[in-house]
Amino acid sequence: xxxxxxxxxxxxxxxxxxxxxxxxxxxxxxxxxxxxxxxxxxxxxxxxxxxxxxxxxxxxxxxxxxxxxxxxxxxxxxxxxxxxxxxxxxxxxxxxxxxxxxxxxxxxxxxxxxxxxxxxxxxxxxxxxxxxxxxxxxxxxxxxxxxxxxxxxxxxxxxxxxxxxxxxxxxxxxxxxxxxxxxxxxxxxxxxxxxxxxxxxxxxxxxxxxxxxxxxxxxxxxxxxxxx
Numbered sequence: 001x002x003x004x005x006x007x008x009x010x011x012x013x014x015x016x017x018x019x020x021x022x023x024x025x026x027x028x029x030x031x032x033x034x035x036x037x038x039x040x041x042x043x044x045x046x047x048x049x050x051x052x053x054x055x056x057x058x059x060x061x062x063x064x065x066x067x068x069x070x071x072x073x074x075x076x077x078x079x080x081x082x083x084x085x086x087x088x089x090x091x092x093x094x095x096x097x098x099x100x101x102x103x104x105x106x107x108x109x110x111x112x113x114x115x116x117x118x119x120x121x122x123x124x125x126x127x128x129x130x131x132x133x134x135x136x137x138x139x140x141x142x143x144x145x146x147x148x149x150x151x152x153x154x155x156x157x158x159x160x161x162x163x164x165x166x167x168x169x170x171x172x173x174x175x176x177x178x179x180x181x182x183x184x185x186x187x188x189x190x191x192x193x194x195x196x197x198x199x200x201x202x203x204x205x206x207x208x209x210x211x212x213x214x215x216x217x218x219x220x221x222x223x224x225x226x227x228x
Contacts, residue, residue: 004070009063011147015154016062017049019112019162020084024052026111027087027104034100036093044087057083081206098181105177112163119155123226126152134226156222161215171198 025047028039043051053059062082094100126132126148130139137145169179171194180191194201205211 004067007147008150009066009070011150012066012154013059013062015151015158016082017053017058018047019115019155019159020058020082021047021049021052022111022115023108023162023166024084024087026107027089030104030107031087031089031094031100034094034096034104036090036100038090038093039087042088052084054083054085101181102178105174109163109166109174112159112166116156116159116163119152119159120222120226123152123156127226134223157219160218160222164214164218165211170202171195173198173202 025045028044031038032040032045039045049058065081089104091097091101094104123132123134126138127134132138132140132145132149134149140148166174169175171191176191176195176198180188183191
């Protein structure tokens with residue numbers, strides 16, 4: 001365990017748990033705005049992680065994948081992923097169901113993008129004032145600069161990743177629910193059939209690294225923007 005950075009793991013998990021909590025709370029809030037109080041009655045319109053944490057998806061798998069990635073070896077290829085408890089909604093209670101379906105599905109994505117934009121702005125201001133650099137401490141002490149830089153980068157990269165990943169039109173991701181609104185009725189059975197095996201297929205794609213072709217250019221673009 002000598003190669004494992006516990007501080008980095010803690011920061012990673014704090015950022016991940018907050019990102020997932022914001023994502024699920026946004027779904028709950030938006031559903032309530034369209035007339036469905038199912039999630040509100042279950043206490044899901046909150047940033048309190050206790051309401052959204054899934055023991056396996058939010059804690060066990062992210063910690064294990066982070067540790068394996070840090071230590072290397074044959075299990076290092078396990079992707080860094082995480083998810084929370086799905087937010088329960090009742091579409092039958094929505095007003096204007098098509099608009100509601102799009103907005104409720106997109107709410108989590110928008111929440112993650114808002115966090116990412118906030119982290120970007122804070123980092124950009126700190127860099128512009130010379131307080132903190134992307135590769136150096138600026139005028140800040142090392143004890144504070146290293147964890148702050150890590151926190152901002154994780155907040156930026158992780159929330160962008162969650163937003164883009166969930167935007168993909170593939171079950172059970174939010175993008176598939178948005179796509180469902182616009183698909184002709186004849187295509188609905190295909191989407192329903194995909195949903196049965198969607199999670200397993202996504203895990204295979206993640207493990208094979210297929211999504212890196214999407215995320216790598218995005219990460220490169222973010223770093224380029226920070227350095228401009």
